[in-house]
Amino acid sequence: MITIIFYILATVTLGTAILTVLSKHPVHSAVYMIVCFFSIAGHFLMLNALFLSVVHIIVYTGAVMILLLFTLMLMNLNEDHAPKKKVASRIAAVISTCLTAFVLLAVLLKSNTVIDTYRAENIDFASVKVIGQVLLNEYLVPFEFASILLIASMVGAVLVSKREKKA
Amino acid sequence: METVFVLLLLICPFTGFLINLLAGKKMGRTLPGIIATTAVSASFAISLFYFIQILSTNAPVEVRLFDWVTFGEFSIGFDLVLDQLSLLWLLVVTGIGALIHVYSTGYMKDDENVDRFFSYLNLFIFFMILLVTAGNLGIMFIGWEGVGLCSYLLIGFWYKNQSYNDAAKKAFIMNRIGDLGFLVGLFILAYLLGTVDFRAMSFELSDIYGIDKKLLGVAALCLFVGAMGKSAQIPLYTWLPDAMAGPTPVSALIHAATMVTAGIFMVTRMSFLFDLIPDVQTFIAIVGAVTALFAASIGIAQTDIKKVLAYSTVSQLGLMFMALGFGAYHVAVFHVITHAFFKACLFLGSGSVIHAMGGEQDMRRMGGLKKVMGVTFVTFLISTLSISGIPPFAGFFSKDEIMLAAFEHNKILWAIAALASLLTAFYMFRVLFLTFYKDFRGTAEQKHHLHESPKSMTMPLIVLAILATVGGLISLPFGFNWLNGYLQPVILNLQGVEHHSLDSTGWILMGVSTAIALIGFGLAYSKYISKSAVPQEDDKIGGFAKVLYNKYYIDEIYNTVFIKPIYAMADFFKNVVEKIVAASVLAFGKGIAILSVYTKALHNGSVGFYLFVFVIGFCSVVFCLLLI
Amino acid sequence: MSNILQEIGINNYIYLSVLLFCVGVLGILFRRSAIVMLMSVELMLASANMLLAVFSVYHQDASGQVFVVFSMAVAAAEVAVGLAILVAIFRNIGSIDIEKLKNLKG
Numbered sequence: 096m097i098t099i100i101f102y103i104l105a106t107v108t109l110g111t112a113i114l115t116v117l118s119k120h121p122v123h124s125a126v127y128m129i130v131c132f133f134s135i136a137g138h139f140l141m142l143n144a145l146f147l148s149v150v151h152i153i154v155y156t157g158a159v160m161i162l163l164l165f166t167l168m169l170m171n172l173n174e175d176h177a178p179k180k181k182v183a184s185r186i187a188a189v190i191s192t193c194l195t196a197f198v199l200l201a202v203l204l205k206s207n208t209v210i211d212t213y214r215a216e217n218i219d220f221a222s223v224k225v226i227g228q229v230l231l232n233e234y235l236v237p238f239e240f241a242s243i244l245l246i247a248s249m250v251g252a253v254l255v256s257k258r259e260k261k262a
Numbered sequence: 263m264e265t266v267f268v269l270l271l272l273i274c275p276f277t278g279f280l281i282n283l284l285a286g287k288k289m290g291r292t293l294p295g296i297i298a299t300t301a302v303s304a305s306f307a308i309s310l311f312y313f314i315q316i317l318s319t320n321a322p323v324e325v326r327l328f329d330w331v332t333f334g335e336f337s338i339g340f341d342l343v344l345d346q347l348s349l350l351w352l353l354v355v356t357g358i359g360a361l362i363h364v365y366s367t368g369y370m371k372d373d374e375n376v377d378r379f380f381s382y383l384n385l386f387i388f389f390m391i392l393l394v395t396a397g398n399l400g401i402m403f404i405g406w407e408g409v410g411l412c413s414y415l416l417i418g419f420w421y422k423n424q425s426y427n428d429a430a431k432k433a434f435i436m437n438r439i440g441d442l443g444f445l446v447g448l449f450i451l452a453y454l455l456g457t458v459d460f461r462a463m464s465f466e467l468s469d470i471y472g473i474d475k476k477l478l479g480v481a482a483l484c485l486f487v488g489a490m491g492k493s494a495q496i497p498l499y500t501w502l503p504d505a506m507a508g509p510t511p512v513s514a515l516i517h518a519a520t521m522v523t524a525g526i527f528m529v530t531r532m533s534f535l536f537d538l539i540p541d542v543q544t545f546i547a548i549v550g551a552v553t554a555l556f557a558a559s560i561g562i563a564q565t566d567i568k569k570v571l572a573y574s575t576v577s578q579l580g581l582m583f584m585a586l587g588f589g590a591y592h593v594a595v596f597h598v599i600t601h602a603f604f605k606a607c608l609f610l611g612s613g614s615v616i617h618a619m620g621g622e623q624d625m626r627r628m629g630g631l632k633k634v635m636g637v638t639f640v641t642f643l644i645s646t647l648s649i650s651g652i653p654p655f656a657g658f659f660s661k662d663e664i665m666l667a668a669f670e671h672n673k674i675l676w677a678i679a680a681l682a683s684l685l686t687a688f689y690m691f692r693v694l695f696l697t698f699y700k701d702f703r704g705t706a707e708q709k710h711h712l713h714e715s716p717k718s719m720t721m722p723l724i725v726l727a728i729l730a731t732v733g734g735l736i737s738l739p740f741g742f743n744w745l746n747g748y749l750q751p752v753i754l755n756l757q758g759v760e761h762h763s764l765d766s767t768g769w770i771l772m773g774v775s776t777a778i779a780l781i782g783f784g785l786a787y788s789k790y791i792s793k794s795a796v797p798q799e800d801d802k803i804g805g806f807a808k809v810l811y812n813k814y815y816i817d818e819i820y821n822t823v824f825i826k827p828i829y830a831m832a833d834f835f836k837n838v839v840e841k842i843v844a845a846s847v848l849a850f851g852k853g854i855a856i857l858s859v860y861t862k863a864l865h866n867g868s869v870g871f872y873l874f875v876f877v878i879g880f881c882s883v884v885f886c887l888l889l890i
Numbered sequence: 891m892s893n894i895l896q897e898i899g900i901n902n903y904i905y906l907s908v909l910l911f912c913v914g915v916l917g918i919l920f921r922r923s924a925i926v927m928l929m930s931v932e933l934m935l936a937s938a939n940m941l942l943a944v945f946s947v948y949h950q951d952a953s954g955q956v957f958v959v960f961s962m963a964v965a966a967a968e969v970a971v972g973l974a975i976l977v978a979i980f981r982n983i984g985s986i987d988i989e990k991l992k993n994l995k996g
Contacts, residue, residue, distance in 0.1 A: 097897050105906050108910060116920060116921065120948060124926055146955065170986070180870070188916060192919065193913050196909065199908045220947075223954060230959065253971070875921065
């Protein structure tokens, strides 16, 4: 049962990802991408990472995608604004992608797994409680830095997108 | 307390140097001389104090100021040692130095750079004191280089004359060759013995089991090369005659009495090393004897009064090295002392003559000065008698001891040395007769100008002449021999050897020496007094005399064998190699420039293209790192 | 507590991530619209995040998931700044076609 759900989810993930990339209209891309991210959140759920799946939905589908869509609307982009590359460079793009896939898969196949037969050891490592503890004990300083980074990016984003006065 | 006194010995001349260097220009022309003379006299007083002290205590004074060089087990301390040998040298250096400083106050009175002159002289005294009081080879090397530097500065003192500058450079470069030998010897000894301290080295060498004797021989030879450079032995002697370009007091102090004897001093200091290697000793003796004869033969044909004295110095130094080669260190030291007296006196006398002649140095333009310059004449005469080896003057005793040592060890070298003495007597009396006898041969203006030198110049002459007369008393061949007893603690091979009383051979040799000196005198007398001969002008000299007059063309040979090839090599490097190097460097740059024209097309500003390159680069990096 | 990796196996997740990543690469290379490229970058980030979470489960260690949280924070910041830059560029040039962004070419 779980295996079937995994394959369905994986198919949805990859399919919407490809559609995202290949859609001519940017808004379509964005919508496909929302679906893709939901499916990734589903993967997180299956991995028992509740916290991650919720955060993923909030951050990506909630914040990032809204921002993207909002920008798209702002720019009012449509198909006319999405010029295509030349055929040669498209073929080159596909070839390089296949090359990357080949290399990465080869690397991962070549590597040896640390644990031969996987056994669950019944320890709680993925609950919100545990993650919160780890995040605020071991990773307190990086956590604070992340907040500083977010503040800085917020300020930067406002500053960059602000309409400048003509000098 | 002792440290302070010993330091004072060094600091006095150095202070004089600093004062004259920094403030000399503002002090007029008399004050620098007074300051410099006072500084050296203070050092002389301290030396005298320690000398008297060591006579009673017999214990050397040793001071370690600080550790100079330390790495691992090896260390060189800034050690100063006042033992019998260094004190003897100190007395000579500071004593004669003080006299020559006094003399210079008169001689250099009219020079505009008198302050510079005295600051250099004081610096020289400082380095010389450092050289002779050094407790190890490292410190000695500082002094060794320092006196070389001062010699360079003082030879080129009148730097407006290019040939004087060339002479200074020649002296410096020739000394460099020797210094290289000194350094190599020092390093070899440090490698072999793990120390360069004289006493420690002596201790290490007291048992030479397990020490590479061949390498030790190389070290001794290298040190001797250093001595060759500093003490002007064949083949590194040509700088000394040229060094006469400096002011005459400099010639007297540095190039006759003190610096050139540094080689003798060093070999004597290292006697424990040289005693172990008879081959090197023989080599030293041969080099010394050949130099003595060679330089003496050049001396008989020179017409420049200072050049004659310079070759005479080379010749006498050769005799000293011959004595060193026979292991007769005390004899060499004895001759160094007496030589310092009479040669300084001769140089100062010649300076007095040159002063009177208004700078003229050619003996063909002199003559008859006896009537005008009484004091100079008498002191010059005494010194000439002394250097020629006529009893009872100091030179007779020291030279006779060298002859004695030579006769004991090697009859051939004795014959060479005897011939050299004959020539010495001849050319010294030649100088005396040409300069002071017969009629004046210079211009009328010079004749009008002739005068006896001032008191400041004649006083040192008188003192030195007295010393040149009685200096022999410190080591008489019969009965009283103070010097040998005095030097016993520092010269190993003197210890435990009873000085044999003079046998019949000794008396005969003494007679022979005297006879040789008298023959030389007779020859000179018959030629220059009876026949009134005057050396010919340059272009009329012919035959062997011309070869002698041109110093066997040694300078020309060196020029052809060493200097010209070096110039040719330099030209080759400048015109060929440098061009090739420059061209290849430029070609490299041009190649890059051409390449850049094509490669800059890659920087087309297209982000898409960059991304392609980036992805492919990423793939290749992963491929190389993780898959191969 | 049952674990999904016992049933599915880690290899399948690895393949999924790699493929998702490659789709992102394809998007970057294939499209000229800067905003779609930005989306592709998000896809690649998400694939990496997923792999991190998978290995966190594999090792049964919470650190991996914490890292995902951080990488999400960084991704959010990146998107914010990136979009701001795109807006500024669009305002100045009137296009977000990367082939037209050649002002810095030497």
